[in-house]
Amino acid sequence: MLALRGLAGGYRGARVLQGVTLDAPAGQVTAVIGRNGVGKTTTLRAVMGLLPGVEGEVTLAGERLTGRPPHLVARAGIGYVPEGRQVFPDLTVEENLRVGQRRPSRQWPPERLFALLPNLRERLRNLGRALSGGEQQMLAIARALVTDPRVLLLDEPSQGLAPMVVRELAAVLRRLAGEGVAVLLVEQNLRLTEAVADRILIMAKGQVVHEASAAAFAAEEEAVRHRWLTM
Numbered sequence: 001m002l003a004l005r006g007l008a009g010g011y012r013g014a015r016v017l018q019g020v021t022l023d024a025p026a027g028q029v030t031a032v033i034g035r036n037g038v039g040k041t042t043t044l045r046a047v048m049g050l051l052p053g054v055e056g057e058v059t060l061a062g063e064r065l066t067g068r069p070p071h072l073v074a075r076a077g078i079g080y081v082p083e084g085r086q087v088f089p090d091l092t093v094e095e096n097l098r099v100g101q102r103r104p105s106r107q108w109p110p111e112r113l114f115a116l117l118p119n120l121r122e123r124l125r126n127l128g129r130a131l132s133g134g135e136q137q138m139l140a141i142a143r144a145l146v147t148d149p150r151v152l153l154l155d156e157p158s159q160g161l162a163p164m165v166v167r168e169l170a171a172v173l174r175r176l177a178g179e180g181v182a183v184l185l186v187e188q189n190l191r192l193t194e195a196v197a198d199r200i201l202i203m204a205k206g207q208v209v210h211e212a213s214a215a216a217f218a219a220e221e222e223a224v225r226h227r228w229l230t231m
């Protein structure tokens with residue numbers, strides 16, 4: 001579904017991505033883990049068209065997205081849940097959902113959306129700022145879903161959430177994959193990663209250096225953690 005080939009680039013004076021190649025298949029959760037600063041967030045930004053001058057190729061079901069501005073990348077079917085959620089604090093949940101929505105969602109009409117994320121229904125008239133961290137995360141996911149994405153990118157969605165809420169989040173991501181969405185998850189939380197991922201990719205120094213199924217990863221976790229994850 002989503003394919004990244006040799007993405008390279010970064011910020012002024014810093015070449016952060018050194019040739020990132022990965023696939024995020026439909027109906028699967030693909031997790032990307034790695035130490036701080038290896039380029040996980042930058043990879044997602046590159047997919048979204050938010051990294052000027054990036055080299056390499058991003059394709060969605062064979063359609064080339066490289067070089068498109070962010071709103072056209074989104075329109076092509078990529079939903080983005082950025083780090084820190086970016087919920088509008090002074091808008092209600094309902095208004096947050098309407099921002100950026102061009103037409104009523106075909107795949108995620110309200111009844112389906114709120115079946116997936118029941119807490120939001122009760123919060124529709126609440127301001128973004130009045131939501132708990134978990135509710136804000138679910139709202140950020142909902143806001144991406146109402147654009148009918150085929151691919152959902154999530155940047156550290158478990159950050160700051162209580163373990164119980166992380167379990168809810170895991171269930172939501174599995175359901176989305178079950179609906180055929182290609183989920184590409186950047187995470188530091190190994191428990192969430194192992195609970196939801198079909199495949200786990202490890203990034204180091206701007207590249208994917210290791211790839212394993214969730215089962216294989218569990219078997220080799222100690223060695224992997226020592227080599228690529230321990231600070």
Ligand SMILES: Nc1ncnc2c1ncn2[C@@H]1O[C@H](COP(=O)(O)OP(=O)(O)OP(=O)(O)O)[C@@H](O)[C@H]1O
Nearest residue numbers: 011012014016034035036037038039040041042043
């Ligand atoms: N806007 C920016 N301008 C300049 N350098 C940046 C910018 N954003 C990130 N960087 C640098 O790029 C490198 C990669 O950052 P990135 O956020 O992609 O890493 P990451 O793997 O997501 O790490 P983290 O888990 O800390 O978010 C870091 O060295 C970071 O300091």
